[in-house]
Each structure stands twice: as structure tokens, then as C-alpha cells.
Amino acid sequence: MPTTTTPAAVAKAPVRVVRRDGAVSAFDATKVSVAMTKAFLAVEGDGAVASSRLHPLVEELTGQVEAALLKHVRPDVALHVEQIQDQVELVLMRGGHHAVARAYVLYREERAKVRAATASAPAPTIRVTHPDGQVTPLDWDRVAAVVAEACAGLTDVSADTVLAETRRNLYDGITVDELATAQIMAARTLVETEPDYSFASARLLLDKLRREALSHVAGEPVEATGEQMSYVDYFPAYVELGVSVDRLDPELRTFDLPRLAAAIRPERDLAFDFLGMQTLYDRYFLHDDGVRYELPQAFFMRVAMGLALREDDREARAIEFYGLLSSFDFMCSTPTLFNSGTTRPQLSSCFLTTVDDDLDAIFRGYRNNALLAKYSGGLGNDWTPVRGMGAHIKGTNGQSQGVVPFLKIANDTAVAVNQGGKRKGAACAYLETWHVDVEEFLELRKNTGDDRRRTHDMNTANWVPDEFLRRVEADAEWTLFSPDETPDLHELYGTAFAQRYRAYEEAADRGEIRVHRRVRAVDLWRRMLTVLFETGHPWITFKDPCNVRSPQQHAGVVHSSNLCTEITLNTSADEVAVCNLGSINLANHVTPTGLDRDRLARTTRTAVRMLDNVIDINFYTIPEARRSNLRHRPVGLGLMGFADSLFVQRIPYASSEAVEFADLSMELISFHALDASADLAAERGSYESFEGSLWSRGVLPIDSIALLADARGGALDMDTSSTLDWSSVRDKARRGMRNSNVMAIAPTATISNICGVGQSIEPLYRNLFVKANMSGDFTVLNRHLVADLKARGLWDAAMVSDLKYFDGALTAVDRVPAELKALYATAFELSSDWLVEAASRRQKWIDQAQSLNLYLAAPSGRALDELYRLAWRKGLKTTYYLRSASATHVEKSTLRGTDGKLTGVTLPPAAAPAARPAASSPSPAPVPELVLPAEGAACSITDPDCEACQ
Incomplete structure (x- = not known):
């Protein structure tokens, strides 16, 4: 009990x-x-x-x-x-x-x-209390008009039902805000019976926002329905107010505001679902002491203007950028949306640092973390140079406590500096597998042990060299070193690392290395996987493919990834890597017959220009970040809505067709992104460190696979086929590139909510679930599935109940046809081999990496071992969260649909995952005798969600 x-x-x-x-x-x-x-x-x-x-x-x-x-x-x-x-x-x-x-x-x-x-209309005794204390009779006619407008044009949505639900929440003396909330909640409680009620809820929230924003801009109470609303009148006044309260850049006042206002598309306010609108309302729209004065299309135009500040024809480019954002074809990352066009335009998403082995550098690292996080940046810190426990301290003739105590302080810094109060501070610490403190590093997220040596709020990741996995497969020994005695290992990768590492082992055998420890590689690998299952950390990321395939290997070394494992940029003591992110909404670029190639090309080219503009406009909080970003100009163009794209085309995720689509869609994005960067170089000049890069040698991401295969002695299982003629892009790249790095697939946790599509490259998480984030709890229902069930006469209250009972999965619902079960299979019903195969196909086109979550319905030592070694053999650069169904606790709304964060019951296990893709080469023998504990926390979050990158 x-x-x-x-x-x-x-x-x-x-x-x-x-x-x-x-x-x-x-x-x-x-x-x-x-x-x-x-x-x-x-x-x-x-x-x-x-x-x-x-x-x-x-x-x-x-x-x-x-x-x-x-x-x-x-x-x-x-x-x-x-x-x-x-x-x-x-x-x-x-x-x-x-x-x-x-x-x-x-x-x-x-x-x-x-x-x-x-039921009847409310009695005349219902009165409304206004903010100034005035009490007036409830204007039920306006309530009915607003609800009718919110429900107009939506399928199977009844204004009468929303009004009836609204009546139940009214009482005499209700405040204006409570009245607005009552209408929103009335529609919101119906979402699980019909997904279009989510759009009605969003429009009712929009009515509340209009009253709030228009009144604040006008300086007096204003109420306007959607038909009465005029962006032409509002927009110039909004800009003036934003400048006057020192929130908007005064330069925005110099734009041709009437021209921009005329270009605004007010009907696009109706495209938001409730999760998207509430997220924007709570965390993105500009406010003055908590009173919002920014409406949705003004928000998008403000972001577009901020990105067009240095364009020759600013108005034309702002309108072009606005069109991309407001249509949801492309979305900038959260920091860009927060800060573009403001007086502090910190627009970058990710920062990567290397922490040197001295106190000044370590505490400078904390300071840099705080300054970078203040304006909404996710942090990836490379801690490998810091000497290990027992290492000699020359200045005091003492012994080091190792890296762990310093990580504890980094953890607490991330908690204290919570990205301007808008979202949680977030950082990830990386450590190479040969570091002598690696075994204690594995324990950082455990809930037992000395709490002074735990980091409960900071993410951790293993930075794994190929040599270690070769030792695992050979069941050989592995030697741990302190970096103060083996400093060049940190700077080496591939064959050079392997040779130098073996030389250090020989030196240790001769007694020339003071601090070292030898372990069985398989035992350490077991421990890594076991702790990953138990705590969800450290993630597994691969050092050598990140470096061997890096376009910038001539200019430094990739020492870590970022918070969300998609960024692979060089770092050093005097350069903090910065990446500027945005994602194409792939779902907007497909039809039932396939990709809209022309639209995708247009979107990609404009998106690259927008991301490149970020670099010059950006507000840099530390000089190391400014120097690095202006010298190398990296951007990270990604995608979201991949699962929605498959639904539109009727392609199950667990299929060879889905893998081929992942390959083709990424090839097209890569082709146009690299071509656009090369064209920008012709227009604006190449980035400073271009000479000597892989680009300058005509080596594109598809070509760099051969470098990794050579470094591994051919032990690489990556597809190298293509469908396009890449010779023109290769020739352009030789002549110049505007950006050292161009592509990376981020989690898109928040911006995909804004656009109303599935996260990133993720499979469907659930067909019905409650999503919890900083804006509250939201019923999320797969509208594609509902449309299919309606077409077959299967959508009813019993189906809603079944979806809840079976944890949003269709496998056990007998009356659902097999083809729909395959098409709408949830993440834990799929074999993660399909995710790895699709990711491998994308990775051949991407110069950086991907935030790739992996799912295991029935985790075991053998399954984990096979999955992560498959990811390595398939040439992936990184992996992200491991999600385990056995540790998932379901959050549900009630049978009637009231939202709320509720602890659910453990449901019957899902059916066996869909069949794995056919292996193109034999799998190596699994690590033996790896027994996972009965309980794990690999999937401790109901909805996999990282909000730091996007």
C-alpha cells in the first residue's frame, strides 16, 4: 500500500x-x-x-x-x-x-x-471583478463569441461543449484572469477526447494574451477578438514600448515598421496548439514586470529583425526570416528566440570548454560557466586535464584529491545560475576513459555514498577512445593514468593516440609512471553500462570519430561534446567553442508522396544565412567565446518532426523505408546547407581558419568516412551510398566555406513543442501521455493516430481508456489494425537497432553529431553491450540518454481529462520490440556475465526532454 x-x-x-x-x-x-x-x-x-x-x-x-x-x-x-x-x-x-x-x-x-x-446560461448574478476592483455583470455574449471564434474551423470541436464546461467553473465575483482561465481549462480538459481542442485552448489563451498585451501597449484596458485585432496598428507601438522599457534594441526603431507590420500574417496565430502557446506565453514573450506585451507574430518578427540587423536590405531579409519562423518551416534555438532583437542578444545555444590543471584555470572555468549560463546557454566541460587522485602537487608537495571535488562545485554553479530564471542551468562534464579517476566519475550521479562527491544536478559523459573498445573486444587490460604524467594523451586521437597510449603502458611497466592502475577493459565497460542503467549517466560518446572526421582537425582537438552531445568543436585553454543552433521542421517539407525538395532547399539556404548572422550579432559574455566563434564561425543546422514526416508518408519507424528516408532527407539538407555556406563565403568571405581544413582539401562529410575506416583498420560498418552529384559542392567548398561546421541535430525539446511536432529524430514516445515541463503539465495526443482511428470508426471513449491503460501503446488493443500498430509503434516497442541504423545513415552527411536517445523495453547486460557496440561500429560520434521502460512511471490525466502531474501505476510490459534491421556484418561476442540491478533510473523522466540546447 x-x-x-x-x-x-x-x-x-x-x-x-x-x-x-x-x-x-x-x-x-x-x-x-x-x-x-x-x-x-x-x-x-x-x-x-x-x-x-x-x-x-x-x-x-x-x-x-x-x-x-x-x-x-x-x-x-x-x-x-x-x-x-x-x-x-x-x-x-x-x-x-x-x-x-x-x-x-x-x-x-x-x-x-x-x-x-x-443547463442554461449563467444567472445574471454572476459578476466579474476587474484588476482595478470594479465589479461588472458577466458579459456572457462576449464569452460565447470568444469561444465560438476559438472553435471555428476545427474538426469535431464543439463551442457548446466548451461553454458548458466553462459554466461549471464560474462563481459570483470571479476575476477577469480566472474567467479567462476557466475558458482555457474548459477546452483543455477535452483534449484527450479530441486533439483539436488543443488548438481551441491555445486560441483562448491567445485571447487572454491579446487583452494583456494590447492593454499594456495602449496604456488602457483593451479587449479585441481575433477579427478585431490589427497587427498593423499594434506592431509599431509594440516596438516603441519595447525600446522605452530598455528591452528591445533601439536599432529596431529604425526599420520600416509599417512595411514589416503589413507583412505580418495574423492567421498564423491560429497554428499553435496549447502546449506551444503556453510555452511561449510563460517563457518567451517579452514582458514588463510580468505583464506580457508581445503577441505571437510580433515575437517572430522581432526575432527576424534581430537576425537581419546587419543585412543590406534589412526589411526584405527580416520578412524572409519571419516567413520561415512563423510558418514553422524552421525554428531558431531557444536563446535566439529569447534574445534576438533585445539589448542583450546572446543567441548561442551551446558552449564547450576545456578546464586546465591549475587552480586559476579551474576557478576561471566556474566563472565562465556562470557567465555563459546566465543568458541561456548549455555547457559542455572537458575535465580530462585535471590531475587524478594521488597525483603529486609540486607547489605544496602534497597529493591531489582528484577531479571529483571540483566537479561538485561545477554542479552547484549550474544550479545557482539558472539561465536568467527562464529554465534550469545545465552542464555536462566529460572525462576520458583512461583518466585514473574514471571509476569514481562513474559514481557521480548515484544516490548513495558521500554526497560531497556526488553531482545530482549535472550531466556526465564518458569520452571513449577507440583503443578502449578494441581492448574490450579483445578482453585485454586497460591502464588508467593521471593526466599530469600523460598530458599528450588528451591531445591525441586515432592511431597516434593508440601508439602513445601503449608507450605510456610500457613506461608504467618500467616504473616510470607514478600514478597508474591496470584494470580489465571488459570489467570497466561492464561498470560503465551498469551505472548508465542505474543512474542514466555517464552517457557514452566516442572520441575518435569526433576527431578523425572533424573538418577542423588542423586547428585543434575535439575534447568533448556539449550538454546534449550533438556539438563536436575544438576547445583549448584560450578558446571556448560556441555553436549556434536551429532546426528544420521536416514535417512541413513532406507530402504523402515524399519530400518537397524545392521547399526544403529554400528553407535550408535561408536557415544557414540566419544562423551565420547570429555569429556577428551575438552578445558574448566572455572573450574566449567571442574569439573562437568569430574565428571559426560554426553553426549547427538540425531537424525535428522526423516521426511526423514518417506518419504523413505512412512509413513505420522500424522499417528499411524509414532508414532510407533518414538517409535521403539528411543528404538533401546537407547538400543545400554546405552549398549555402560556400555561397556565403563567396559573398562575405571564408572563415578565418579555413585554410588547411578538410573543406579546403575538398573532403566533405561523406568523404571523411574513409578516414575513420582507415584509422580503424577497416572495422567500420557505415553505408557510403549517395543519390546526388556532390562534385559541384566539393568544388565550391575547396574555394571557401563561411562556416567551419554546418550541421548538428539537437534535441529540440522546446522548439518542437512550439511547432507542434515530435522532437528531433525521436521515435514516437507515447500516443497519449502527460508531458511535464517548466510551463506545467500537458495532455499530448497523437493527432495522426486519431485521424486514422476516426476514419475506421474506432475513436471513442473506450479507445481513450485503452490508450491510457496500455501506456499509450497500441500493441495490446485488439481492435486496432496491424498496419496502424506498426505505423504508430512507440519508442519502447521498437528495437533501438533501427534508431542506430537511421542515425548512422544521417551521420555520414553531418560534420558534427546527433542527440540520439536509445530505448530498451527490457534492458539487460547483453542488450546494452550489443547496442552500444553497434553504435560504435556504425560510426556514431555520440549517444545521449538511455531510456528504459522498466524504470518508467507513467503520468496520466484522469479518464475525464483534467491535466495534472500525477504519479501513475506500473502497467503490463509492452510486447516484444519490432524486429531489428538485418545486420550487415556479424556482431562481436557480447560482454559475458553483465547482470543489471533489479531497478534502474535510465529513464527517470516521463517525457525524454532536455531543454538546454533548444
Whole structure:
């Protein structure tokens, strides 16, 4: 039985409850207890009274209901009695009391029908309290008009249903904000029955935003429906206000504002779903002391203007950039969206640093982390140079405590500097596998042991050289060193690293190395995989492919990746690598018959120009970042909506067709991105360190595969086919490139929410789930699936219930056709081999890397070993989170759809994953006797989500 949650553990402030008659009273948990007792009696009969378990059981369940209701309660919003009943229903289901819950549901439905039959407009006694204290009668006609406008043009969405749900949340004296929230929540609770209610919710939130923004810009109360709204009038006044409150760059005032206002497409305000609009409202739109004055299309135009500041024809380019953003064809990363066009335009997403082995450098590293994180940057720190435990300290003639105590401080810095209060600070520490502290590094995220040597909030990643994995496959020994005695290992890779490493081993055998330790490579590999399963960290990333295929290997060494493992740029003591990110929405560039190649080409070329502009406009918080970015000019163009693209084309993710599509789509993006960068070089000049790069030698990403194959002695299983004639791009690249690096696939966790598509290259996570982020909890329903089920007459309340019960998966739902089960298979129903194969096909076209999550429905030592060695053999540069279904706890909304962050039940295991792709070469023998612990935290987050990069 779950642990009882007492009222003392939840909110103590009085909570208001709105009854169905509009009256307001204080929340009373005893009424919940009485209702539950009656429900049990209705099912179990009078004999239940004599049961010694009933009273403590009801008390326990009541505590759970109370905790769920009050956990996130806001003092300015009252609960409705229906919300309380929703929680009762959910708690009964989670507790396994299905018969009682079913009776409770049926009773509620019957009562709802009776109320619906007698429903009428609110009585005239309902009055609204305005911010200035004025009280006026509720204008129900306006409420009805706003709801009707929000529902217009949406399939299977009823304004009457939303209005009826709104009525239940009204009471005399309701505030203006509560009235707006009541309408939004009324539509939001219906999302799980029809996904288009998410668009209605977004439009109702937009009405609230319009009132807030227009009133603030005008300096007096203004209400306007969508038809009444005029961006032509609002936009110039918005810019003037933004400049006057020192938020917008005064240079924006010098644009031809009427021309830009005329180019705004107000109908694109209707393209947002609720998750996208709420995310923008909470975290992106500009505000003045919490009062928002930026509307969606002004937001996109402001970002576009900021990126066009140094263009020759600023207005034309701003309109071009605006078109790409507002159509969701392409989206800049979060820092760019936050800060473009503002007085502090820190537009870059990722920063990579190397921390040198002295106190000045270490504490300078902390300072740099804080300054870089302040304006919304994700951090990747290379800590390999810091000497290991037991190493000699010349200045004090003492012994080092190793790298771990310094990592603890880096962890706490990331917590303290939380990206301007807009999202959590985020950093990842990298350490090479030969570092003598690597075994303690593996333990950093564990919940046991000395907490002073733990980093609970910072990500960690292994930087693994090929030589280590060769030792694993040969079941050979591996030697750990302290970098103060083997400093050049940090700067070497490929064959040169292997040769020097073996020389150091020989020196250690001769007694010439003071600090070293020898372990069995297989044992260390086992430990890496076991801890990865237990804690989700450290991630596995591969040093040699990142360097051997790097276009910039003539100018330095890639010592780590970034926070989200997609950026592979050189770092040193005097250069902090910076990457500027954005992602193409692939779903907007496909039709049922395939890719729209012309549209994709146009989007790609404009996107590269926008990303290149970031570098010159950017506000740099430290000189090392400015110097590096201006010298090398790297950008990272990625993609999102890959799974949606497959749905449109009717291609299952676990199929050779999906792998081929991954290959073709990335080839086209790569072709046009590299061509665009070369054209920019002809227009603006090549980046400073171009000479000597792989580009200058005519070596493109597809060509650099041969370099990696040679370094591995042919032990590489990567496809090298192509469909385009690359000779023209190769010739252009030899003459000049504007950017040292051009492509990287980031997680797109937040910007994909804005665009309403699936994250990055991710498979479908769930067909129905509750997504939790800093803006709250949101019901997410796969609208592609719903459309297919409707077409077959299968979408009904029973199907919603089945999706919830089976954790958003279709495998166990008998009446769903097999072709839909294959098309909408969720991440844990797929073999991750398909993800690796598709990623390998993309990697041949990408000069940087990919944020690749891997999923295991039934993790085991053998499965982990095979999966990560497959990723290595397939030439991947990095991997990201490992997600394990066995450790997943489902967050669900109730059967009626009230959103809320709720702890779910453990559901029956999913069916076996879809078949793996055919292997092109035999797999090596797995690591033997790797037994994972019974419990792991490899997938401790319900919705895989990293918000630091995008």
C-alpha cells in the first residue's frame, strides 16, 4: 500500500472550491472520504462496513487525492468540484479498485447527462471583478463569441461543449484572469477526447494574451477578438514600448515598421496548439514586470529583425526570416528566440570548454560557466586535464584529491545560475576513459555514498577512445593514468593516440609512471553500462570519430561534446567553442508522396544565412567565446518532426523505408546547407581558419568516412551510398566555406513543442501521455493516430481508456489494425537497432553529431553491450540518454481529462520490440556475465526532454 500523505505534507493555505451552483466554499477532505466510502459500499455492499480494511483504505486514498489536488494549487485559482471528482476517479484506478472506479464513473456520467439536459446560461448574478476592483455583470455574449471564434474551423470541436464546461467553473465575483482561465481549462480538459481542442485552448489563451498585451501597449484596458485585432496598428507601438522599457534594441526603431507590420500574417496565430502557446506565453514573450506585451507574430518578427540587423536590405531579409519562423518551416534555438532583437542578444545555444590543471584555470572555468549560463546557454566541460587522485602537487608537495571535488562545485554553479530564471542551468562534464579517476566519475550521479562527491544536478559523459573498445573486444587490460604524467594523451586521437597510449603502458611497466592502475577493459565497460542503467549517466560518446572526421582537425582537438552531445568543436585553454543552433521542421517539407525538395532547399539556404548572422550579432559574455566563434564561425543546422514526416508518408519507424528516408532527407539538407555556406563565403568571405581544413582539401562529410575506416583498420560498418552529384559542392567548398561546421541535430525539446511536432529524430514516445515541463503539465495526443482511428470508426471513449491503460501503446488493443500498430509503434516497442541504423545513415552527411536517445523495453547486460557496440561500429560520434521502460512511471490525466502531474501505476510490459534491421556484418561476442540491478533510473523522466540546447 502506498505511503499515506498527510495534510501537513501539502499546501496549508485555504483552498477554494467552486460548487456547481456557483457558490464557493473551503476544500473539505472529509467530503472526499464520505464519497469514497459510499462508492465502496455501492459495489461491495453493507458487508464492507464490517471490513477492518475499509476505513484505513479510504483514509489512505483520501490522502492521495488531497496531495494530488493541492500539490500545485494556486491561490488565485479555485478548484472546481469536478476536478476533485476527477482525482478520486484516478486514485481509485491507480489503486486497482477498478470495479469501484467504474461504478463511480458511471454515476458521474449519469449525473452529467441530467445536468446537461437542464443547463442554461449563467444567472445574471454572476459578476466579474476587474484588476482595478470594479465589479461588472458577466458579459456572457462576449464569452460565447470568444469561444465560438476559438472553435471555428476545427474538426469535431464543439463551442457548446466548451461553454458548458466553462459554466461549471464560474462563481459570483470571479476575476477577469480566472474567467479567462476557466475558458482555457474548459477546452483543455477535452483534449484527450479530441486533439483539436488543443488548438481551441491555445486560441483562448491567445485571447487572454491579446487583452494583456494590447492593454499594456495602449496604456488602457483593451479587449479585441481575433477579427478585431490589427497587427498593423499594434506592431509599431509594440516596438516603441519595447525600446522605452530598455528591452528591445533601439536599432529596431529604425526599420520600416509599417512595411514589416503589413507583412505580418495574423492567421498564423491560429497554428499553435496549447502546449506551444503556453510555452511561449510563460517563457518567451517579452514582458514588463510580468505583464506580457508581445503577441505571437510580433515575437517572430522581432526575432527576424534581430537576425537581419546587419543585412543590406534589412526589411526584405527580416520578412524572409519571419516567413520561415512563423510558418514553422524552421525554428531558431531557444536563446535566439529569447534574445534576438533585445539589448542583450546572446543567441548561442551551446558552449564547450576545456578546464586546465591549475587552480586559476579551474576557478576561471566556474566563472565562465556562470557567465555563459546566465543568458541561456548549455555547457559542455572537458575535465580530462585535471590531475587524478594521488597525483603529486609540486607547489605544496602534497597529493591531489582528484577531479571529483571540483566537479561538485561545477554542479552547484549550474544550479545557482539558472539561465536568467527562464529554465534550469545545465552542464555536462566529460572525462576520458583512461583518466585514473574514471571509476569514481562513474559514481557521480548515484544516490548513495558521500554526497560531497556526488553531482545530482549535472550531466556526465564518458569520452571513449577507440583503443578502449578494441581492448574490450579483445578482453585485454586497460591502464588508467593521471593526466599530469600523460598530458599528450588528451591531445591525441586515432592511431597516434593508440601508439602513445601503449608507450605510456610500457613506461608504467618500467616504473616510470607514478600514478597508474591496470584494470580489465571488459570489467570497466561492464561498470560503465551498469551505472548508465542505474543512474542514466555517464552517457557514452566516442572520441575518435569526433576527431578523425572533424573538418577542423588542423586547428585543434575535439575534447568533448556539449550538454546534449550533438556539438563536436575544438576547445583549448584560450578558446571556448560556441555553436549556434536551429532546426528544420521536416514535417512541413513532406507530402504523402515524399519530400518537397524545392521547399526544403529554400528553407535550408535561408536557415544557414540566419544562423551565420547570429555569429556577428551575438552578445558574448566572455572573450574566449567571442574569439573562437568569430574565428571559426560554426553553426549547427538540425531537424525535428522526423516521426511526423514518417506518419504523413505512412512509413513505420522500424522499417528499411524509414532508414532510407533518414538517409535521403539528411543528404538533401546537407547538400543545400554546405552549398549555402560556400555561397556565403563567396559573398562575405571564408572563415578565418579555413585554410588547411578538410573543406579546403575538398573532403566533405561523406568523404571523411574513409578516414575513420582507415584509422580503424577497416572495422567500420557505415553505408557510403549517395543519390546526388556532390562534385559541384566539393568544388565550391575547396574555394571557401563561411562556416567551419554546418550541421548538428539537437534535441529540440522546446522548439518542437512550439511547432507542434515530435522532437528531433525521436521515435514516437507515447500516443497519449502527460508531458511535464517548466510551463506545467500537458495532455499530448497523437493527432495522426486519431485521424486514422476516426476514419475506421474506432475513436471513442473506450479507445481513450485503452490508450491510457496500455501506456499509450497500441500493441495490446485488439481492435486496432496491424498496419496502424506498426505505423504508430512507440519508442519502447521498437528495437533501438533501427534508431542506430537511421542515425548512422544521417551521420555520414553531418560534420558534427546527433542527440540520439536509445530505448530498451527490457534492458539487460547483453542488450546494452550489443547496442552500444553497434553504435560504435556504425560510426556514431555520440549517444545521449538511455531510456528504459522498466524504470518508467507513467503520468496520466484522469479518464475525464483534467491535466495534472500525477504519479501513475506500473502497467503490463509492452510486447516484444519490432524486429531489428538485418545486420550487415556479424556482431562481436557480447560482454559475458553483465547482470543489471533489479531497478534502474535510465529513464527517470516521463517525457525524454532536455531543454538546454533548444
